[in-house]
Amino acid sequence: METIPPVPELPEVETIRRQLDEALPGRTLEHATIVDERLTRPVPPATVASELRGRRLGRVRRRGKFLRLGLDGGDELVLHLRMTGRVHLEPGNSAERTHVRAVLSIAAGDTVVISDQRRFATLRLAGPAETDAEWNARLGVEPLEPGFTAARLQALLDGRMTSIKAALLDQRLVAGIGNIYADEALFAAGVDPRRPAGGLTDRENRGLHRAIRDRLRAGIRTNGASIDSFHDSLGNPGTMQHELRVHLREGQACPRCRTPITKLRVAQRGTYVCEGCQR
DNA sequence: CTTTTTCCCTGGACGC
């Protein structure tokens, strides 16, 4: 059994967002300890930590796979978990953990612990001047918001020669889709991940649009995929892994046509596909 | 402009 790191994508980040938004708004951040200087690079950890001391926390938002923890004054703390970043919301004394990169101590003894085995996660403080326009310059449309229509998807893909899988993973086009949900959406739509992004028929494009939204919503509904040991911020595993139809299922029968699932390399990513029903 | 490549990291799998 190969061990695959559980990479948080839009549904996993949204699951964490909801839990933090339930727990944090209105509370005071008494103290912040940032253990790994890489987390806040290039800003020194001490600078970020001192800025956070005594701040009141506001609503927690999400943009793509970025978590945005609101602070008084309109600032926000922007966290990206990348590959192995985890958030642990813990009451009282925090559990013994490995790879701890930051500890945010909340009044009444609760803590938000950020851990990250591979140290790719990033944490930065953004000022109130950072507008939506600046976010939109780096990130594309939110796939679960009304602006993401089939026509919008088609316009984004139009003329692109790169693979449809690479296009789905490009955060500047659509924000939040990662390797798991790209594979699952392409399977649900019956589209081969190697196809040129701009070459889908209207019908295929509409099917893919629907599949993207359907699979992401399934991920949120099941609190995300817990492939290896992913747990949400409360320590509970999600159940989306039981709904995966092709991802990590190399050699197993396609649930639709029984053809064995094959593993390819597309867009520099491990890519699982049913060559029987993805065309 | 689009697309590809490189880099950043760690630890588990694998070969000898």
Added chain:
DNA sequence: TGCGTCCAGGGAAAAA
């Protein structure tokens, strides 16, 4: 048992 090597992958930046 103990090394050395390869690999996974999100996003930023550089290169093509």
